[in-house]
Amino acid sequence: MILKTKKQQLQALQSQWGKPKKFGFNFSLIQEYFDLKPVAAPQAQVNDRAVTDLDIHPFYEFIDRSCSAPGQQVLYYNIRQLSPTKGELKKQEEWVQHYTQAETARWQSQLLLGQLAAPDDYYFPYMLYGKLPTRPKYFPVLRILQLLFFVGLFAAFINRVFVLGLVLVFAINLLLHYREKVQIGTLSRVFSRLGRLNNIAKKLIPFCPLSQEESDLLREQRKAIHKVVKKISFLNTDTLQDNEVAAVGWYAMELIKIATLSEVLTFYQVIDDIARIRPQIEGTYLFVAEVDIALSIASLRAGLPFYCQPNFSPPAKQLQVQGLIHPLVKNCVPNDLTLQGHSLLLTGSNMSGKSTFIRALNLNVIAAQTFNTVFAQSYTAPQFAIASSIRISDDLLDEKSYYMEEVNAIGELLQKAETSESPTLFTIDEVFKGTNTIERVSAAKAILEYLNQGKHLVLVSTHDIELTQLLESGFQLHCFQEQIEDQQLSFDYKLRPGALTKRNAISILEIAGYPSSIIAEARKLSEELEGEKIKTVKQ
Numbered sequence: 001m002i003l004k005t006k007k008q009q010l011q012a013l014q015s016q017w018g019k020p021k022k023f024g025f026n027f028s029l030i031q032e033y034f035d036l037k038p039v040a041a042p043q044a045q046v047n048d049r050a051v052t053d054l055d056i057h058p059f060y061e062f063i064d065r066s067c068s069a070p071g072q073q074v075l076y077y078n079i080r081q082l083s084p085t086k087g088e089l090k091k092q093e094e095w096v097q098h099y100t101q102a103e104t105a106r107w108q109s110q111l112l113l114g115q116l117a118a119p120d121d122y123y124f125p126y127m128l129y130g131k132l133p134t135r136p137k138y139f140p141v142l143r144i145l146q147l148l149f150f151v152g153l154f155a156a157f158i159n160r161v162f163v164l165g166l167v168l169v170f171a172i173n174l175l176l177h178y179r180e181k182v183q184i185g186t187l188s189r190v191f192s193r194l195g196r197l198n199n200i201a202k203k204l205i206p207f208c209p210l211s212q213e214e215s216d217l218l219r220e221q222r223k224a225i226h227k228v229v230k231k232i233s234f235l236n237t238d239t240l241q242d243n244e245v246a247a248v249g250w251y252a253m254e255l256i257k258i259a260t261l262s263e264v265l266t267f268y269q270v271i272d273d274i275a276r277i278r279p280q281i282e283g284t285y286l287f288v289a290e291v292d293i294a295l296s297i298a299s300l301r302a303g304l305p306f307y308c309q310p311n312f313s314p315p316a317k318q319l320q321v322q323g324l325i326h327p328l329v330k331n332c333v334p335n336d337l338t339l340q341g342h343s344l345l346l347t348g349s350n351m352s353g354k355s356t357f358i359r360a361l362n363l364n365v366i367a368a369q370t371f372n373t374v375f376a377q378s379y380t381a382p383q384f385a386i387a388s389s390i391r392i393s394d395d396l397l398d399e400k401s402y403y404m405e406e407v408n409a410i411g412e413l414l415q416k417a418e419t420s421e422s423p424t425l426f427t428i429d430e431v432f433k434g435t436n437t438i439e440r441v442s443a444a445k446a447i448l449e450y451l452n453q454g455k456h457l458v459l460v461s462t463h464d465i466e467l468t469q470l471l472e473s474g475f476q477l478h479c480f481q482e483q484i485e486d487q488q489l490s491f492d493y494k495l496r497p498g499a500l501t502k503r504n505a506i507s508i509l510e511i512a513g514y515p516s517s518i519i520a521e522a523r524k525l526s527e528e529l530e531g532e533k534i535k536t537v538k539q
Contacts, residue, residue: 006111013110016065018303024072025061029122033073034080036129044385044422046080046366049409053390053427054362055328056080062328063367065299067113069121070197070285071292078293078370082386086312089372093309095294096301096372098209105207106295112200113292116193123190124197128282132271133183138176139268145173146261170259177258184267188235191270194281195229198222201284204291218287221280228273234266297371304375310368311380315423315455317341319361323377326360327367333493334377337361337478343448343458345471347500348480350508353493354461355390355429357480361459362386362427384425384457387416391429406432410447423455430462437464445470468499484511 039045046056060079066072078084084092099106152166202222205215257263274281301307306323319339325332335357337344348354360375365384368374389409392402413426431444441464448467451458452474460475468477479500483490484507506526510519 009111009114010107013067013107013114017299019065019299020062020303021064024117025057025064026122027057027076029069029119030060030072030076032122033125033128034077036125037077038129039081044081044083046082046386049412050362050386050388051080053388053429054359054366054386056366058328059363059366063296063300063371065296066292067110067295068116068288068292069118070116070124070289071113071296073122073125074286074289075293075296075371079366082366082369084369089369092290092294092297093372095209095290096297099295100298100301102207106298109204109207109291110295112203113288113295116197116200116288118193120190120193121196124193124281124285126190127194127274128278128285132275133187133268135268135271136180142176142261142265145169145176146265149173149259149261173261174258177261177264180264180267184235184263188232188267188270191232191235191274194225194232197281197284197288198225198229201288204288208291218284221283224277224280225284228270228277231266231270231273235263235270293371297373300371301373306377308374308376308378309372310374311378312368313380313382315382317343317423317455317457318381319457320380321361321364321374321376321378324360324364324379325375326356327363327375329356329360332360335493335495337495339457339476342476343452343474344460344478345448345468345475345499346459346461346478346480347463347465347468348461349463349482349500349504352480352482352491354480356493357495358427358429358459358461359390362388362425365425382423382455384423385416385420386425386427387413388427389413389429390427403432413451414447417451417453417456420456423457425457425459426451427459428461431460431464440464441466441470449474465500 046054051057056079060076064072064075066075099109148169149166152162152169155162156166201218205218210218317339318341319337321338322336323334324337325334333353344358346354346358364374364376364379365381365386368379368381369383389406389412392405392409410428410431413428416424417426428448431447432440444460444462444464444467448458448460448471458475476497477499478495478497480491480493481496481500482504483492484504489504489508489511506519506522509522510516
């Protein structure tokens with residue numbers, strides 16, 4: 001249902017406050033700003049592999065409460081870029097507090113921002129960083145043809161002989177006009193949203209805690225955009241066709257545009273103007289986005305059972321959290337963890353919560369560094385870069401291909417460990433599970449020790465209990481355990497210090513009703529192999 005009145009829109013906003021959005025996630029459009037904006041340090045980004053490993057898109061769908069296309073795009077960019085300064089986070093927090101307390105400013109701002117959620121509003125990044133059309137080689141001829149039309153028109157009034165020449169010029173202009181028309185029509189529709197952006201930015205100012213310096217800068221940016229908007233309005237007249245009365249005027253205007261090539265010439269002037277004022281457009285675009293993001297964070301916090309603001313420590317191998325949860329897991333069990341000078345080696349049986357916990361740590365690091373909010377009771381850590389190897393492609397079925405995919409993923413982590421100057425949070429779920437146990441454990445020990453150098457912090461989960469005996473010096477051992485009572489398997493999802501001392505794979509077979517002879521044989525063989533395996537690895 002389309003909400004037609006402001007009262008209906010306001011009621012919808014108020015009822016939605018503090019709740020996740022149910023629709024509006026077209027990531028091909030949301031990613032436009034991230035995809036197009038050049039970055040100085042791509043190694044600091046949350047790369048495509050980490051997006052898949054950490055479920056970044058579902059996470060984004062949970063935390064995004066924005067109302068506008070710019071808000072959605074810049075929030076996504078901030079999550080992927082992961083490099084805001086402390087000053088930027090401080091300013092963002094001031095705006096969040098402002099909109100949390102000032103209800104009138106909150107609702108009026110959201111009503112305005114909702115006017116920038118049309119599909120064409122997702123193409124502002126194209127105006128900022130996309131490859132704009134270049135003038136055709138025959139562009140100088142357009143001016144000559146425009147002049148010839150006016151000369152021919154004047155001459156035709158003097159002598160009818162020149163009418164033929166005038167018709168010829170008109171025919172050429174008609175051809176050139178419609179040659180450019182498709183491109184002009186598409187882009188002028190997108191460019192026309194620039195006026196809406198400028199107008200919304202102006203209306204948001206009274207509701208925003210801008211400093212005088214920021215307000216003055218925004219006003220200058222808006223002035224530069226306004227001059228270009230006037231030219232764009234000349235291009236965007238095709239909507240007049242929808243009205244029977246206005247259509248007459250449109251036909252007359254279209255004939256004039258064809259005869260004088262004025263639309264084509266104006267279009268390329270607009271292209272030049274947009275290229276010239278890109279910094280001013282981005283400044284206005286980012287202002288609108290920052291307002292929307294602050295509102296989105298305020299709404300997110302309003303719906304959380306608890307949260308905290310992060311305490312950022314100096315760069316070091318350090319992470320301390322209390323009551324941390326995974327934001328996407330319903331009724332998630334909170335856990336505490338303190339790492340000081342050590343990384344984390346996490347063991348646990350199947351389904352015990354290892355992978356969920358290390359993802360939760362990563363998502364909270366991203367939340368802390370992106371919107372100053374942590375899904376925990378307390379949080380202390382430096383600002384990390386992030387790299388991961390968790391979810392290897394399931395469609396690589398043969399063992400060699402799967403193993404090579406793991407080799408490539410781990411190789412990327414090793415390269416980042418060598419080149420990253422800032423502390424990096426490395427996360428690995430099961431090292432080299434695509435190869436045999438002896439070589440897997442041996443390679444894992446060497447790789448994890450390599451990644452664990454300097455200020456980098458490593459989170460690794462594994463089924464290989466042998467690693468706990470080989471990595472005791474640089475890694476802190478924690479585990480998740482299951483309980484088996486009355487042939488029932490259960491988990492409490494509580495993180496415990498120390499290494500897992502028992503396995504549950506055979507017990508699960510027993511609970512599932514496998515023959516007792518199979519269970520007895522499996523347990524006997526498991527005990528025999530256990531000692532031999534550890535002895536071989538140590539050698």
